Amino acid sequence: MQALNDVVQSMLAVGPSVMLPVIIFLVGLIFRVKPSKALTAGITVGIGMLGINLVINLLTTNVGPAAQAMVKRFGFHLTIIDAGWPAVSAGTWAQPISAIMIPIILVVNVALLLMKLTKTLDIDIWNYWHMIAAAATAYVITKSWWFSIVCGVVYEVAVLIIADKTAPKVAEYYGLEGISFPTGSAAAYGLLGIPIGWVVSKIPGIKKLDVDPETIQKRFGVFGEPMVMGIIIGIILAALGGYSFPNILKLGMAMGGVMFLMPRMVKILMEGLIPIQEGAQKILQERYGDREIYLGMDAALSTGAPATLATGLLMVPITLFLAIILPGNRVLPFGDLATIPFFVALIVPSRKGNIVHSVLSCTIVMAIGLLMATDFGPTLTTMMHGIVTFPHGAAQVSNLDTGGNVLNWLILKFSQLVQPLFS
Numbered sequence: 001m002q003a004l005n006d007v008v009q010s011m012l013a014v015g016p017s018v019m020l021p022v023i024i025f026l027v028g029l030i031f032r033v034k035p036s037k038a039l040t041a042g043i044t045v046g047i048g049m050l051g052i053n054l055v056i057n058l059l060t061t062n063v064g065p066a067a068q069a070m071v072k073r074f075g076f077h078l079t080i081i082d083a084g085w086p087a088v089s090a091g092t093w094a095q096p097i098s099a100i101m102i103p104i105i106l107v108v109n110v111a112l113l114l115m116k117l118t119k120t121l122d123i124d125i126w127n128y129w130h131m132i133a134a135a136a137t138a139y140v141i142t143k144s145w146w147f148s149i150v151c152g153v154v155y156e157v158a159v160l161i162i163a164d165k166t167a168p169k170v171a172e173y174y175g176l177e178g179i180s181f182p183t184g185s186a187a188a189y190g191l192l193g194i195p196i197g198w199v200v201s202k203i204p205g206i207k208k209l210d211v212d213p214e215t216i217q218k219r220f221g222v223f224g225e226p227m228v229m230g231i232i233i234g235i236i237l238a239a240l241g242g243y244s245f246p247n248i249l250k251l252g253m254a255m256g257g258v259m260f261l262m263p264r265m266v267k268i269l270m271e272g273l274i275p276i277q278e279g280a281q282k283i284l285q286e287r288y289g290d291r292e293i294y295l296g297m298d299a300a301l302s303t304g305a306p307a308t309l310a311t312g313l314l315m316v317p318i319t320l321f322l323a324i325i326l327p328g329n330r331v332l333p334f335g336d337l338a339t340i341p342f343f344v345a346l347i348v349p350s351r352k353g354n355i356v357h358s359v360l361s362c363t364i365v366m367a368i369g370l371l372m373a374t375d376f377g378p379t380l381t382t383m384m385h386g387i388v389t390f391p392h393g394a395a396q397v398s399n400l401d402t403g404g405n406v407l408n409w410l411i412l413k414f415s416q417l418v419q420p421l422f423s
Helices: 002-013 016-030 035-074 085-093 098-114 125-142 145-174 184-200 213-224 226-240 245-288 299-304 306-325 337-343 355-384 406-422
Strands: 080-082 120-122 294-296 396-398
Touching (some): 016 035, 035 245, 035 299, 035 306, 035 337, 080 355, 085 125, 098 120, 098 125, 098 145, 125 184, 125 355, 125 406, 145 184, 145 294, 145 299, 145 406, 184 355, 184 406, 213 306, 226 245, 245 294, 245 306, 299 306, 299 337, 306 355, 355 396, 355 406
Parallel strands (some): 080 396, 120 294
16 A cells, blocks of 8 residues: 555656646547647646646745734734645645545546546546545544545545536636536535525625626726736735735735736646547547536636636635634634635636625635634644644644535534444
């Protein structure tokens, strides 16, 4: 098992910008795309992913310190620290169940495709860790291999169903034809956020508030441009963090750069995927008529839309405020604040880019997420104990990506319910 784990870790270590071109090339060959065309497509996708990762790094390395500055400035005192998804991911991979889950997830996905029970071929293997985290959660509680594997598979099936159901909206709003988002965090937040958003859109008074980037641009001219919106949001975040004037301007420019560059990086990646999509559709039409297939990709692609990025960034100070006033919450948002834009990937298109409705919906979802993350604290603390260094002063650790994830929380509750059976 250790040998298998070492192989998996070495594959993941090269990163998506290297592995994704290989996967796209192989998928292209399976769908009878010419080798030269498949190779070009793979390299183009890899370059696009490299660009996206560079912009995401620009986002996280700037928003993360701003969030930390807000925490320190306002003197928040909560006993469970949000350690962030990297720490939870490390704790997940360290569990004995993790290595065997990669091939199981792949086999289940292909089997579901062949049985026509899903339309999504999930090629985003780096985000398999969300599904593995569900299995690891069950394992930490029950120590049962078979029960943990079942939980991981159930989580996978739920994510694939959500990805299938939301793919039309992903195509309509983001322009990502033939793409779905089987990212565990985005799917779980969407599962709550989409129906909550529908309710929000029916509230008298609020339902008439239609604020999307296009409307803002029409009304405010240059101040409605996505890059200028990014600068304004960056300035607000820096000011809340108590930054000096030069650093306020720096963060503003960084967020403006993110808003400007991200759509262009996504466009490059999509150029590489087009030949693969065309090849897949051709094969499927020959064998199954008009059957659709979606390529499952990282929800980070959604940040190419200004409304999604703006909603995610606005949710950073809102989430911190919620943590203070929410009865029953003990989680101090920290490590995952910079990744909130990925959580809202499926909520924003369901509101057609309406930033007001999206922010209101996400505020409700995040309040629920904080309470679930509080409940998840003891289990995630056990999972990460001895694997990662806990933040200074943390009695327990949790996170928003996994602990605030309703699918994972349901796995947690079910595992605790049946745990006596495995004692």
